[in-house]
Amino acid sequence: MLFLLSLFHADEGMWMPEQLPGMGEQLVEMGLELPVEQLADTTAQPLGSVVSLGGFCSASFLSSEGLLGTNHHCVSGFLQVNSTAEDNLARDGYLAASREEELSAGPAARIYVVESIEDVTERVNAQVRRWTGDGQRYERVERAKKELIAECEERPNRRCEVAAFYGGQQFRLISKLEIQDLRIVYAPPDPVGNYGDEIDNWMWPRHAGDFGLLRAYVAPDGASAPYSEENVPYQPPSWLTVSTEGVREGDFVMVAGYPGGTYRYRTARNIRFAAEVSYPELIAFIGRAKGILQEQSSSDPEAAARLAAPIGWMGNSEKYYQGNLNNFGSSGVVDRKQREWDETMAWVNSDRVNAKLYGPAFEELDALDAEKEVGFRRSLYTKWSVHLSDLLAVAHEGYRFAVERAKPDLDRDRGYQDRDVERTSQSWTQLDDTLWLPADRALLELVLTQHAGLGPDQQSAELSAWIEEHGGIESALEELYTEPSLATAEGRLALLDMDREAFEHSDDPWLTLAVTIESYLASERVREEERRGAMLRLMPLYMDALKASREQVYPDANNTLRVTVGHVKGYSPADAIWYRPQTTLSGMVAKAGDAPFDAPPRFLDAAKEPEKSAYYNSELGDVPVNFLSTLDTTGGNSGSATLNSKGEFVGFLFDGNYESMSADWLFDPALTRSIHVDVRYALWILEAEGAEHLLAELGVN
């Protein structure tokens, strides 16, 4: 029974490279001109040139000298590190006129180059028996993964991970070279790279120059090393050829990068809860938090500089959740998922063998979802307290380190092993550049107030008791923010020397609050581990049932290298409207005005004479700026190389359209689109900047 076949669409799918050879015919039919075996080889061009910036973004090598292309919004954190109120690179952008001027992206910046991928499913499951309890199953799997990682990381400069595919049906050990010296080569001014900012975010038509150039450096002997003046540009094993021909409507295109996460196989119940409860709650809450930061920014330029990043991600999240809700409604996603689920259940129940094999698993999955819904709000506000307040996050992380440090390294929770200490102390040090106490306090007040507003059975009893002991929220905040020791890097780093005892007997309110919140979060984690252990047991059955009914199934995105294939194509967002798939400089100029459309005059002036540029396209009568594709991408894909049918670099993937937000749940071929910077616009920007040396290095001049 192929009842789910109709859902499969050529453009849907974040394919693992190893799946591509099996799709050879289809890919050729779609337009691929590269041998599919070459495309599937993760060590050859083009995939060998594609790297991760560590979860939040992708990038690719564009020259033999370690030049990396990614998004402007992926390098804005690095610009932030180099920004002051007087010299605001995050706003003005940066062009290194020579190698010497390339700026360190900061000690926390990393890129990861995949060196090998190995199936380790058997080793991960070696200690798991059919009768193993759920909590124990999770622990054994985690332990096996940690052992594999530790073994793998014995080689120097390696970062390894064990990634779960198909909800834990398969595990792969991925070994990556970690490069620690990353430098900023070029970033456009914010009103060019981020043209339209929140107004245009997720929107089409789009006119963003959302690209930036970095360079990877290594020690003179070629080994990965932290920033040093002696370091030399990294020589990648392969790099992409930049095409100046760009793309046209209908062209075959691919994206290779590291998509973060999708929920394509979640239950109908799960998506209904998101639509009706969790997303509306998140939208309201994030909106309030963002409002607080915006108000503080409006009155103080220093606050504005420090809070730009959180305001940015909050705005993005808010729009994302709201867009999801809108799309849930307009595409009938909830009903479609419910129909899928009902049909799958009907299939399961139509056959006695299937019913016995899969039936209980489906029921249990539904029950697990139901259980999670109950504690949603308590869990939300408790977790957000250590997410929104930087100081509480530090105190909490410090306590977690202290607790975990008492265990043998391999028994510790991920993120709290010896390998994590250095990165943590670096990020605590860098907090000096972004911490803004009035915002920290206001956000903590907001989250505590939200928590206090829950029904008594929904509150965390531990947290409520702590607040009461401290005389209520107002008085607790006064105590917390009176000369907090964690406001200095020294004070923060001192936490790494404290043991559990010291935390639990301290009378610093930050530490007692952290211990209190952790006592709730720890019990939450135990429940979560049991749930995950159960999922490890159930998901393979669930996925088997789905695979039995589809031609080709790809695993949900999980921050591993994926390839997606499709075409340059417009779409109809509403009755009588057709969005063409390419924008131009004239459209950029037409939007120019007040912030966030305040591109500097040097760009606007050049944009008014497109025919003078080497990247002028006579068919469009202009220089192309952004384009749409049918490619299946998501967060983490940002900065991904966009390739043409020959595997040449033609653009920077940087966003999805508004209608694509719910694509994390359900891909809709009619509406889901990715948005790319046309490489010719990036080259035009470099041309407008007079960056001849970079155009030469990119091989286009």
Next chain:
Amino acid sequence: MLFLLSLFHADEGMWMPEQLPGMGEQLVEMGLELPVEQLADTTAQPLGSVVSLGGFCSASFLSSEGLLGTNHHCVSGFLQVNSTAEDNLARDGYLAASREEELSAGPAARIYVVESIEDVTERVNAQVRRWTGDGQRYERVERAKKELIAECEERPNRRCEVAAFYGGQQFRLISKLEIQDLRIVYAPPDPVGNYGDEIDNWMWPRHAGDFGLLRAYVAPDGASAPYSEENVPYQPPSWLTVSTEGVREGDFVMVAGYPGGTYRYRTARNIRFAAEVSYPELIAFIGRAKGILQEQSSSDPEAAARLAAPIGWMGNSEKYYQGNLNNFGSSGVVDRKQREWDETMAWVNSDRVNAKLYGPAFEELDALDAEKEVGFRRSLYTKWSVHLSDLLAVAHEGYRFAVERAKPDLDRDRGYQDRDVERTSQSWTQLDDTLWLPADRALLELVLTQHAGLGPDQQSAELSAWIEEHGGIESALEELYTEPSLATAEGRLALLDMDREAFEHSDDPWLTLAVTIESYLASERVREEERRGAMLRLMPLYMDALKASREQVYPDANNTLRVTVGHVKGYSPADAIWYRPQTTLSGMVAKAGDAPFDAPPRFLDAAKEPEKSAYYNSELGDVPVNFLSTLDTTGGNSGSATLNSKGEFVGFLFDGNYESMSADWLFDPALTRSIHVDVRYALWILEAEGAEHLLAELGVN
């Protein structure tokens, strides 16, 4: 020198019927299938079926029994007259199940059927000599026009007018049959006829059912007569054939109706002043006035019912002026007009004969504009005082009648002759249905406050003195609105029996205020008459210069019957966006929700099953709703018949797109579009209402 030729475009032009035969070849090439002589005949089908609702709207006969099609927004005033808080026809619409149920549109409702058009230029100018002064020129022309009208109106039930074409180069006497008994046959509910209201107003994509059906009634002997139960349906000499085939993209279409006014030949200086001074001032002022009415409406349903109409026109005006400003900017209208002017001046000056003939006229036109700019604000707020306050408008009009009545009828200003008394007393009586004193007071306060805020040299000295005498604005308002006699119809009608003396010696503050304001307005009128006299002298020269340089020139719209020709066509409102020219039921359903998108469920339910309708179009896979055309239309054209190449009725013209607002100044072939109700949507609505008898009368069932 044909330097202005490039401005001429097939779709531009509001042609007088007599111009059409000269354009025969072009019309056939565009797609006309009707003999052009038939199209030019204003007494034959189709033009003979096209009537005016008296300046603000057009309509057309759709059956032999006097059934008239026009826009919903053209009949909403008639619905208002029949509405109460309990039985709100303006909101709920109305369907007469039989002739007996057809409701009177009120004593002020009229339609005008053109019977003859005659060139009277010579008679109008008979008393004008080259040396006649400007003020006297205006008076002599006006007097000649009045004589012509009086002569023409000697026949019963005739309304006549002398219309100026090409700025007074030509005059035509238009004789019209006036029908006084108009009844409401069908109007959709407001959230269908006015779907999207202010949000969608001027917008595309659009989904409005903006049509309504009226019926003209006459006395049993066929003579025009006021409403009477004995009256019978009027039998028009011709009526339009309704096509159920509708239109497709690219189809040839025409609109025949009564466009109100355009300024296609204004000077560059004039448009610059609008862009920089007058439109911004109007936008700010109307916005404040609308805000006041909205606030009052929000707290009282009776206020909401009475203020809906002024809120509507204020919102429309505000959007219109703002849209004009936006388009001035985006289409560079000011610069283009300046270039035109500069080129014309260059042409004038390139030849000694031309320079002598036209040069002084062009200079004087510029000087007249300059003079008008000086008193703009004083004039604005003084005029708006008698426009915004219904009571002050009545007092002022009463005083004007009293003053004019002392003169022989033909010497009086237009609007204050014996022929105007009846209509005035009817509209003063009907004021009972719409007057809302708190709003009247708040608006008068606003306009007086605005006036008081002008610099002393910008204020009207007369008005300022009156305010001071009455102890300032607050105290004056208190006096005015304490039991005002004009708040009753009786009190208002009594004004028509008062003479000038009585007004000028009254101590009713309304009358003294009216006399005060009139003393300023009267001097303004003298200046205005001199200006108009000058224009009568200058415009013929100006138009001659323009005609010398163009292939075909049409006169500015002036509320006379015009035909415009073009095609069904989409457009690109911005980079990468293409608007298709047809919308559908599915798009209407997609917008449904809160007001103003709260179409009643009976329509939404039917809309979800379009294939069940007789008006389903398989090509669109839906029932068409609205369409776009390249036709050149403006206010007054509302309700105009839209005809296909065979002259059959295919839709109701009801709006222009946002980008067309500035088309009154400059027609832009790339962006100017008209918006129509597809006749199939109107028929679908009647089908959804179960109005089989009307579908039968329209000949489609």
